[in-house]
Amino acid sequence: MPELPEVETVRRTLAPVLGARVSSVWWSGKNLRLGKPLALPALRKASKGATFEGFRRLGKYLILDLQDRPKSILVHLGMSGRFRHFPPDVSQPAHTHVEWGLEDGRTLRFTDPRRFGNVELVTRGRERDHASLAKLGPDPIDGVVDVAEFQQACSRTKRPIKVALLDQSLVAGVGNIYASEALWQAHIHPKTPACKLSRPRCDRLVQAVRQVLERALMHGGTSLKDFVSADGHAGEHSHYLWVYDREDEACPNSACSGTIRRFVQQQRATFYCPRCQKY
Numbered sequence: 434m435p436e437l438p439e440v441e442t443v444r445r446t447l448a449p450v451l452g453a454r455v456s457s458v459w460w461s462g463k464n465l466r467l468g469k470p471l472a473l474p475a476l477r478k479a480s481k482g483a484t485f486e487g488f489r490r491l492g493k494y495l496i497l498d499l500q501d502r503p504k505s506i507l508v509h510l511g512m513s514g515r516f517r518h519f520p521p522d523v524s525q526p527a528h529t530h531v532e533w534g535l536e537d538g539r540t541l542r543f544t545d546p547r548r549f550g551n552v553e554l555v556t557r558g559r560e561r562d563h564a565s566l567a568k569l570g571p572d573p574i575d576g577v578v579d580v581a582e583f584q585q586a587c588s589r590t591k592r593p594i595k596v597a598l599l600d601q602s603l604v605a606g607v608g609n610i611y612a613s614e615a616l617w618q619a620h621i622h623p624k625t626p627a628c629k630l631s632r633p634r635c636d637r638l639v640q641a642v643r644q645v646l647e648r649a650l651m652h653g654g655t656s657l658k659d660f661v662s663a664d665g666h667a668g669e670h671s672h673y674l675w676v677y678d679r680e681d682e683a684c685p686n687s688a689c690s691g692t693i694r695r696f697v698q699q700q701r702a703t704f705y706c707p708r709c710q711k712y
């Protein structure tokens with residue numbers, strides 16, 4: 434599932450379509466996330482005839498701004514979504530659900546076999562009015578995560594820290610892969626109640642989150658299955674993961690002789706080292 438580094442990789446690799454003008458908008462007719470139909474007339478009105486002015490990211494959401502248009506396009510890649518630009522005359526891949534034809538013959542396509550992703554509109558400048566964006570915490574890459582505020586937010590929940598990290602309100606953009614990675618790096622057990630984290634441990638975790646995400650971004654994100662950048666390249670970071678998907682392998686901490694273990698928290702796999710990571 435695409436997390437901050439993957440969505441940021443897509444944002445950066447959309448650069449070649451900056452300034453391109455939209456000539457058509459097409460929808461497959463299939464419902465996306467939450468089973469809601471795409472608001473096609475509104476999407477056409479928002480984008481047809483306009484040029485792409487900028488691409489932004491809020492947490493795991495991608496925002497496409499169009500010149501002189503009040504609405505921006507909000508894209509969430511869900512589990513298996515891809516958002517790519519294609520040269521002219523490249524036929525539509527399977528599972529394409531939204532396609533923007535560009536005046537120069539290129540296309541921008543949202544494909545999503547599992548259809549957990551979404552394409553919708555937000556009012557530019559008022560993105561935070563959108564329910565999913567309103568609760569987003571600070572961005573560990575674009576912004577600054579204040580450790581005191583982080584600890585205060587942690588103190589309000591008894592949930593295990595791994596679960597709390599996934600809800601996007603402590604910090605934006607961390608999902609299942611990088612939560613395991615960051616907790617390993619910070620030497621914190623994934624089941625530790627968030628409210629029990631001391632200030633030094635919060636400090637370590639905030640730093641680890643940023644480092645883990647920056648490191649993944651440097652490798653173009655993690656492609657376990659579906660993810661590719663907007664120009665079609667798979668991320669390289671799966672080769673560099675420390676604990677995620679490494680059950681029964683030796684802990685990568687050279688000072689540790691532990692073995693990586695896996696367990697399930699809220700239906701999501703968690704990977705950790707029982708020797709390095711304490712409650």
Ligand SMILES: [Zn+2]
Nearest residue numbers: 684689706709
């Ligand atoms: Zn270890």
